[in-house]
Amino acid sequence: MSVIQALDIGLALLVLAVAGWTIAAREAFASVVGYVAYGLLLSLVWVRLFAVDVALTEAAIGSGVTGVLLISAVVRLRKTEAPAAAERPGVVLRALAAALCTVVAAALAAVVLLMPDPGATLAPEAGQHLGELGVGNPITAVLIAYRSFDTMLEKVVLILAVIGVWSLASDGNWGGVAGPRRGARPEGALAFLAQLLPPLGIVVAIHIVWVGANEPGGAFQGGAILAAMALIVLMARLTEAPEIRRRWLRLALIAGPAVFLVVGIAGFAIPGSFLAYPAGWAKPLILLIEAFMTLSIAATLPMLVIGPPDRPPS
């Protein structure tokens, strides 16, 4: 057994241990901490599987944005944690749930191990058209060319989720502001960090979107980093989130799918097919779409994390 193999086995065991801790933890906060660590370890697993794009997304969304969301949920639920614990389902029900999960997981592991190795894949085909698309990263080609319809609709899912979150506001707060209030005199480590990090983060995000055409990265990872920067600034109370009635906010939310649709509909006319790119124009159009998708993701994720507006518009 080589050192790398030993490290891989250690990583796998650590993932399992942290997953077990996350489930077994008595307090919600401990469980969330476990979950964030689990997400980070999982992104290491993805790196080891040479899926760097997935690793970046897992780190940014799986543990970053979701972690912030869960921690703020835990803070809100503090008061109700004790009564909720009293409503825990009985031993029999929990044992049944555990048994069902174990059976499904074991069956899943068994069939995956029984699957042909290497499994069936479209990876070679996905790499064949990179020249005509002008991109070097086959994952970008999948997301913005071969399966661009899915990518566009996935963004629409996020917008519906934002509307769903907003719809939980009280009628009086509709159109207003969500999230932390602006602090009177922001200071301390968080405020310092919130002033230091965003310029760096913005550069990194733009870099990740830009290289996404040829290297791991792209609109989703870049947008998630921008969203994280926005959340740091909001949490440090340097500024407030925009009122949800603002037209520019809503334009930012829909910009990605809207540009996608415009390019797609133009495709009816020029190459003659919805969502097809005219020869020679693929690369600039892909970059255009990625830019607006990044903007939309950067606007959507913080809106999902900070929740429905809780104070009325000014």
Added chain:
Amino acid sequence: MLAMALALATTGGGYLLVLAVIVPVIGMLLSLVVGGRHAERIAFALMPAGLGLALAIAIEVWVTGQPLVYILGGWPPPLGIALRADGFSAVMLVTAALVIAAAGYFARGGFATPPGVAEKRAPLAFWTLLQGLWAALAVVFLGGDLFNLYVALELLTFAAVPLVCLDGRPETLAAALRYLLFALFGSVLYLLGAALLYGTYGTLDIVLLADRTAAEPLVAPAVGFAAGLMTAGLLAKTALFPLHLWLPPAHANAPPPASAVLSALVVKASFFLIVRLWFDVMPGLASAAVTTLLAALGAAAILFGSVLALRQARLKLLIAYSTVAQIGYLFLMFPLAIGGHPWSAEAWSGGVMQTLSHAFAKAAMFLAAGVVYEQLGHDRIAELRGIGRAMPMAIFAFGLGGLSLMGLPPSGGFAAKWLLMQASVESGQWAWAVVMLVGGLLAGGYVYRVVAPALDRATVALKAPASRRREAVALALALGAVLLGFAPPEFFDLLQIGRPVAMAALR
């Protein structure tokens, strides 16, 4: 091989499929940006376009006698995604367009932005989510790729769940949360199954998968497990007994136009995908054990849902439990329609007919219940004596919808149950016919519980003046369910277009 080549190239009229999806998407995005009362206007402006597109697709499928296909972005599967419309897709699209338009027309006023207010919470959420739901349904009915259909399920979940808790009462929030958990659980199982299928066959396209599963003499364990996971996930979303627990509180607490759309269309969308999975993707896997299990759960749903509907104290809960029961009928088509038997075509038509007629009947009944609730301020069944005189059209709509649920002629429900019963007799599977008869009697019981006291000669005190417009919308939908009973033979020909004549029984 020729059919295969046809399914992988855009056909004439294929662009209609793209339009059917992107028109509501554009409407939803535009409604969010422009906001306020314009959201409602945009939704209304696009509804005739949506209906026109759905009808154009149905006519095109019927005239050509072939499924319509559109290859998105010019990338044919397995790399790219295809949209396809067969007869079942086409009639579901038309039904969705009609029910959504009716629910929207019913919701005018209830979800209006009052004058002098720039924008209000519930109206903006309702009109954007309704259009989102419409787009999601279009993708479900047209998607030809298992991952694309997963995205469609996500669209559907995130549009449907917030509709349940639009009025913000705590019990509606609890109902919506439970619905969300079931729906997400279903999505995860579906996605796991789709990933296993991709890992086995290297494609997510339904036609290519069907070709590859048919070519294999033995079913790989991963494929069987994938089918099980996907079916379990979709059953949770369809609320088939015993995974129905989320449905009654969610459907009974939502605002009436939302209840109508949820019960009529949203649960049918995941059912539609179960049909796709077992009839199109892997017909070879649909053994007698599988189809009998699905139908047995359906039979249990019919009996359990109907008995619980009989025992409800509130009208909307009664209608919701009746949905649990009527979903059961849909699953009786599995053992009857699979394979190339003489009766399979009949059973297929019966199953589709049940999907359509229940959509119209149930939407009508939920809207009628909405009228009752609005005018009485409650929907306690014990206190409905004499409401038939105050709101005759609503009660008539409820009764006509009930007729279709019972399976009495003339109605789409009668046609559906007649066809299914004929198929079960011809195939010698008598048990299903008995369950259908008992279910019809029980449906008669719970409809009678409402209609009989409503026709009493008592006087009732109304809280709000009657809205004849809303009553008329409910009645129009109920008449739709009745009219389906007069469907000409050409209609049944349309339903058969693209029906996979599965070879399961022959292999």
